[in-house]
Amino acid sequence: MIKNYFKIFFRNLRKQPTYSLINIFGLAVGMASSILIFMFVQHERSYDQYHEKADRIFRVSRAWYNQDGAISLHLGHAAPPFAPLLKSDFEDQIEEAVRVMNTTVIMRDEEKVFKEERFFFADPELFKVFTWKLLKGNPADALSFPDGLVISASMAKKYFGDKDPMGRALELRIGSELYNGQVRGVMEDIPDNSHFQADFFASMEPVVDFYGGYEAMMANFGSNNFATYLLLEEGVDPDEIGGQLPDFIDRHIAASGQGIPASKGTQLFLWPLTDIHLYSNLDSELEPNSNIEYVYIYGAIALFILLIACINFMNLATARSAKRAMEVGLRKVMGADRQLLVKQFMGETIFMTVAALVIAMLLAWFALPYFNNFTGKDLSLNLIDHPEYLAGFVGMVILVGLIAGSYPSLFLSGFQPASVLKGTYKIGSIHEKLRSFLVVGQFAISIGLIVAVLVVINQLEYMKNKDLGFEKKEIAILPAFEEFSNNISFLRERWMQHPGIEDVALASRIPSGRLLDSQGTQAEVDGEMTSINTRIADVHISHSFFQAFGMEIIEGRDFDILLASDSSESFILNESAVRAIGWASPEAAIDKPFIYGNRRGQVVGVVKDFHFESLHQPISPMVFMIPDTRINQVAIKLSPTGREEALAYLRDEWLATRPDYPLEISFVADKFDEQYEAEEKVGAIFGFFAGLAILISVLGLFGLSAYATEQRLKEIGIRKVLGASSLNIVSLLGKDFLKLVIIGFIIAVPLAWIGMSKWLENFAYSITVSWMIIAISGCLAVLIAAATVSSQSYRAALVNPVETFKKE
Template identity: 75%
Template sequence: MVQHYFRIFLRNLQQHPTFTLINIFGLAVGMASSIMIFMFVQHELSYDGYHEKSHRIFRVSRAWYNQDGAISLHLGHAAPPFGPLLKSDFDHQVRDAVRLMNTDVIIAREEKVFREERFFFADPQLFDVFSWKMVEGSADKALSFPDGLVLSVSMAGKYFGDQDPMGQALEIRVGSNVFSGLVRGIMADIPDNSHFKADFFAAMDPVVDFYGGYDAMMTNFGSNNFATYLLLEEGVAPEEIESQLADFIDRHIPANGQGMPASLGTQLFLWPLTDIHLYSNLDSEVEPNSNIEYVYIYGAIALFILLIACINFMNLATARSARRALEVGLRKVMGADRQLLVRQFMGETTLMSFLALLIALLLVWLTLPFFSQFTGKELSLNLLKHPEYLVAFAGLVILVGLISGSYPSLFLSRFQPANVLKGTYKIGSIHEKLRAILVVGQFAISIALIVAVLVVIRQLDFMKNKDLGFRKDEIAVLPAFQEFTANYQLLRDRLMQHPGIEQVAISSRIPSGRLLDSQGAQAELDGNLTPINTRISDIHVSHTFMQTFGMEILEGRDFDFNIGADSTQAFILNESAVRAIGWRSPAEALEKQFNYGTRRGQVIGVVRDFHFESLHQPISPMVFMVPDSRFNQVAVKLKREGRDDALAFLREEWLAMRPDYPLEISFVADKFDEQYRDEEKIGTVFGFFAGLAILISVLGLFGLSTYATEQRTKEIGIRKVLGASSWNIVLLLGKDFLTLVSIGFAIAVPLAWFGMNQWLENFAYSISVSWLVMIMAGVLALCIAAITVSSQSFRAALINPVDTFRKE
């Protein structure tokens, strides 16, 4: 039977190569796109599922509430006491609790010195909860030693080469703290489909020492730096624990000064491990996560591309029905019933789908490295590693065969042999209308994708060029260290001597980072000191912070190094903080008493609102103060003219101050741009697949217009004899197709408008979907369709009528 279908396919290819190749290539492109997106989606959905106990592992997150009950901050981290306390309080429901704290470190061995970002301190039971494979050493004991250190196979090769790392020491520096870690375990590299990746796990003992001992650490509910995971007992539902977490918080955290229970201001939540990557985009994450919305978008694009390819097949198959009518009639006369004919046509379609799959796999093999690099995922077409792909490919062939072949096979098998053999067979208007509907659907999808591309491009341009309220360009960022902050004025004056450096400042956080630090506040309202129940984020800064970033002081003054009280009692608020507190204007806030945390003082100035975080977040209430601690970043404002010389000078000075610490200089403008990488990828994906959708639609339009031109060759000859010009012929043949594209545009506009407005809701600040974008997409689609149709129409219009009638 397959051999029979193959012979028919070869006959059609020989007689009608253009139509056959358009069908196969269109299906191949659609299938290749779907396969790559399927691989990406499958990879996204597989995150953390490789852990044996993944269904029982839950991460603890912590949220804070404003007075109105709205969440003001939600962290994917928790304070250090929560893990052990949850284990002890819920002993019958929680099998294990493990905490991890991620930090940047400098690791040295002999002459090798590297800065490592994927370094974690962890509790000893880490490998009891997670299923990472230990290559050497004991998973149960490796982190139970005070100096215990487990590193990945890759890091073992990086630091020790061919030597045996077990029992070897590495010098580890965290800020000004230095300790020695002894390699007690080697683990396999953590798989790519993990919501965080680690190269090193160290025992928690140095962290305990940093907090001032175990007792001090277990009473610190303000330092929320620990990713905390619970392994529940088999059969325990997380809701059983979550329903008791409010009482748990009130048991361990005392009420505030006004007697308000702690659970009214903060709460804990449990997140299934396998949901973190796609559903958790909190204010702090171990690593940036993806978003389930993007998985839906990719999946929808794959379905649309495949649907467009299948529509092409149906359109071309039914358009060429007259050529196969005689074949159907003869087969029915010879005894073939309708079921046999349906099986025949479905078999032909399935065979063509299989051949298209082979071409699609070749296209995937050629383009997958680029797609993997673009998505940042380790995607592989290795069928031994992913045997499930074979099932998916078989299902894809069957699906495409059913979608593409169902209507043509039912349509062709309905031909009546008497009408066909008499030559009185005609295609019904209902089939012509269905073909028109399919063309409209194709271009509606294509135009909607074009609109999406244009909207994403405009939103990205808006985000990158929006006035943030400060000068982000030419600001270099370096990590601060104890010696620098202790001698800040001296070192700042030294750096300022270079002609390419305009200003220097230090701060706890730099614009483009998240505002995760806050304390309780009180403000003078109507002569009384009143608690403020709105969260106000704090940034510790040097006196020159506002000058370095070019921020505008609306009322009052900036910090002044010559006024001693500015370092102990002065506050600068932004406009949002003034409104949140309840003052009617920035001017009213000046000289008002303001207490923040343990500091008592007055408001000396109000800075104009600026975007500290990305445009995904609204501007938060902020308070700035000049303390003597918690400086993590150095900001250096460079002059554009001497930028390169200034950077070289900074590296020289850094090497002189910290020869053992690798320097990595970043820029504030780049950090802001990095926050929009997901949007850039979405824009690129939309652009690429919109191009494919247009390509496939154009292939179908090309085939249909070619066939329509062939069918009307005699009519064209008669019209030319009667005086019709070539332009008349082109308009005659093209107007029907262009009308269909116009209808597709009318359908695409409301769908695209709704979809892109939904996407733009992810941003606190965004553009509006303008009609200009819609018109541009429609004009582009019409131009592409016009060029495609007119190419065939001109060819037909230029044929000599004499040649046409001679053929007749």
């Protein structure tokens, strides 16, 4: 029977090659797109699942609250005491607690010097929690040694070549400090589906020394730089621990001066390890994570494209039904029942789907390198490494076969033999309406995707071009060291003599970074010193900071280098901080007593609000002060005309000052753009797959219009004899299809409007879904459809009526 189905499939392929190829290629393109998206989604959902104890590993995050109970800051990091204290307080429920802290180091081995950013200090219990196999060394004690260092296989090859790295020394420079590490272990490279990547793990001992010893470190609840992970005992409910965390906080952190329990201002949360990549987008993460919403969106796009391809199949199969009506009639006369015919047509569909799958896999294989380059993944179609793909492909064939073949098989098998053999059988209006409905559905999906593409593009343009309240162009960023901080006045004066350098400033954080630093605040409000229960982020800057960035002081004055008191007693606030404190105006803030952390003084100026962070976040209340420490970045305002010369000059200056530290110059404008990479990818994916959806829809419309034109050749010939022009013929044949496209547009508009308005809620500052975007999407769809239908209609209009009548 299967052999017979196979013969019939190839017989029809030879008889109707154009329509068969349209169907197969349409299915193939849809399936290829779905294969790529399926691989991407499967990879996204696989993060951290390779750990043997993944279901028992939880990360600790820490949040702070405003007085109204709203979260003002939520970090994926915690303070150093929490891990050992949690292990001690919940010893029957927590098997292990481990901390890791990321930093950037300069690594030296003989003559090789490299800047390594995937360097982590870690507790000795690291390999008891995570399943990272050590190729050499003992995982139980590799990080117990004060100089212990575990490196990845790639780093072992990079630094030591084919030599045995065990016991070899590496010199580490962190800031101005030098350490010596000894390789105590070599681990396999961490899989790419991990929520963070590491090339080096070092003993935590240097960090303990940095904090001033173990006791000082255990008393520091303000330095939230540690990613903290808990391995729960088997059978322990994490919610049970979570419910006890407020009491845990109050046991270990003292209440405020007003007697408010610490748990009212800060709290800890437990995150399942396997949820971090898709569900955790906190104010600090070890690496940028993805978003489950985008996974759902990509999955929906894959299903939509498959659906469009299946609709093509159904439309073309039913439209060509008259060609097979006689076959069905004869089979029924010879004794074939409807069930047998359904099996036959479904079998043909399955064969066609398998053929489409083969082509789809080839298309996906060719497209995969470009897809990987775009997504930053290392996906592979290797079925040996990914046997789950095979199950997915089989499932796709069955799903597509059932969706694409069900209606045509039921439709074709329902022909009445008597009507068919008499030549009086006609396709019912209900089937014509259903086919029209399917075309409407196709273009509604395509138009919806076009709207999404245009919205994303416009939002990206808005974010990149919005006035941030300062001049972001031509500002270069260099890391700052003690040599810079101690000699900034001299260096600034010398560097500004170069015609390509307009200004130089220092800061603890540069615009485009996250505002993660804050301390307790008190201010005089209505004549009394009042504790401010809203988080005010701090930025430590040099005197020239506002000038270098072109920020506007709208009240009071800037810091004055000639006033020594400005370095210890003066504060400048932004407008948002003035409002958060409760002062009536920027003018009212000037000279008001102000306490921030341990510093007492007064407000000397108010700077106009500007966007320090990306447009995902609203403008935060900020306080600026001149520090004696915590300066770690240099901002250099370059002249547009002397940019390259200035950069070359800075490299020479750097080499003379820090010859042992590789220089990497970044730019504020680029840093802001990098924060929108996720949206860039969404826009590109929408654009690519919207294009494919339109392509598939156009293939179907091409096939339907070609068939409709073929069915009306005699009518066209008569109309031409009676004087109809080619334009009349094109209009006659095209108007019905264009009506369907317009109906699809009307359906797509409200759905796309709602969906993209929801997406724009992810941004504190965004565009609106304008009617211009909607109109452009509709016009684009109508033009594409018109061009497709008109091409067939125009060909028919050019046929000589004599030739048509000869055939008839």
